[in-house]
Amino acid sequence: MTKREIDEVSGVETTGHEWDGIKELNNPMPRWWLWTFYATIVWAAGYTIAYPAWPMISSATSGVLGFSSRGDLKAEMTAAETAKQDYAQTIAAKSADEILADDQLREFATAAGAAAFKVNCIQCHGSGAEGSAGFPNLNDDDWLWGGSADAIYHTIAHGIRFEGDPDTRYSEMPAFGDMLSKDEIRQVSSYVASLTGNSTDEQAAAAGKQVFADNCASCHGDDGTGDREFGAPNLADAIWLYGSSEAEIARQVRTPRHGMMPAWSARLGDTTVKELAVYVHSLGGGE
Structure with missing residues (x-):
C-alpha cells in the first residue's frame, strides 16, 4: 500500500504529482459544487428527451413534448x-x-x-x-x-x-425670359426677394412690384402668398425650393425648373x- 504524503505547510494530502519541486495538493471539489454538476447532467439528459436535440441525417429528434421554435415563430x-x-x-x-x-x-x-x-x-x-x-x-x-x-x-x-x-397635380410657371426684359427680371426678382427681407436694391424692388402685379400676381397673389388652386408657392415666407437669393430667383423667373x-x-x-x-x-x- 502506497503511503500518502501530507504537505507540511497546509497539512493537505498531495496527489503525488510534482513539477519543478512544486507538489499538487489533493483538494477535493466542494460537495455543493459536485451535486450541482450532477444535477446539470440529469437536466441535460431530460432536456434532450423532452425537446428537439439530437441531429439526424435530414432532421432532428422531435422530443416527447413536440415543441418547435419554428412552429411557434410561424x-x-x-x-x-x-x-x-x-x-x-x-x-x-x-x-x-x-x-x-x-x-x-x-x-x-x-x-x-x-x-x-x-x-x-x-x-x-x-x-x-x-x-x-x-x-x-x-x-x-x-x-x-x-x-x-x-x-x-x-x-x-x-x-x-x-x-x-x-x-x-399639375402647375407650370412660364419662362419669362422670353416675355420680360433683363431689367424687368432683375427688378421683379429684387421685389420677390424683398418679400422676405432679402432684397439689397430698394429702387429695383420698387419697380419690380409693378412688374410682379402685371405678370405674377394672377398665380402668386397680390401679396405673393401663393394660391393652392394653381399649385403656386408662397413667395412671402422663408421656404424656398431652388434658393432665395436674387440671382437664384432671377434664374427661376427666366427659365423655371419644374420637378416631377x-x-x-x-x-x-x-x-x-x-x-x-x-x-x-x-x-x-x-x-
Whole structure:
C-alpha cells in the first residue's frame, strides 16, 4: 500500500504529482459544487428527451413534448399577419382624414407608412424627409396643394406633373425670359426677394412690384402668398425650393425648373399610399 504524503505547510494530502519541486495538493471539489454538476447532467439528459436535440441525417429528434421554435415563430407570424390584414382592410375602406381620427388606425398607418417611406421616398426627400434643393422638405408648413392628410394622399397617389396619370397635380410657371426684359427680371426678382427681407436694391424692388402685379400676381397673389388652386408657392415666407437669393430667383423667373414626382398608387396600392399620407402628415408640417 502506497503511503500518502501530507504537505507540511497546509497539512493537505498531495496527489503525488510534482513539477519543478512544486507538489499538487489533493483538494477535493466542494460537495455543493459536485451535486450541482450532477444535477446539470440529469437536466441535460431530460432536456434532450423532452425537446428537439439530437441531429439526424435530414432532421432532428422531435422530443416527447413536440415543441418547435419554428412552429411557434410561424404561429406568431401568422397571427401578426392576420392582425395586419385586419388593419389594412379597415384602412382601405377609409379616407386618410378618417384614419387620422382613429387612434389605433393612425398608429398602425404611421408605422407602416414610415417603413414604406424608407423604401420608396428617401432617395429624393431624405431619410428624415428634410428634402434638398429641388426636393421639398416634408417637415415644414409649406404645401403647394394643401397639407391635410387627404390632400397629401392625392399628391402621393397621382404624383406631380406625371404624364402617366390623368389626375396628377399639375402647375407650370412660364419662362419669362422670353416675355420680360433683363431689367424687368432683375427688378421683379429684387421685389420677390424683398418679400422676405432679402432684397439689397430698394429702387429695383420698387419697380419690380409693378412688374410682379402685371405678370405674377394672377398665380402668386397680390401679396405673393401663393394660391393652392394653381399649385403656386408662397413667395412671402422663408421656404424656398431652388434658393432665395436674387440671382437664384432671377434664374427661376427666366427659365423655371419644374420637378416631377411619380404617381405611387399603381406601384404601391391604395392602402400603402394612405399609410404614407398619414406618416407624412405626422412629421409635423401636416395641417
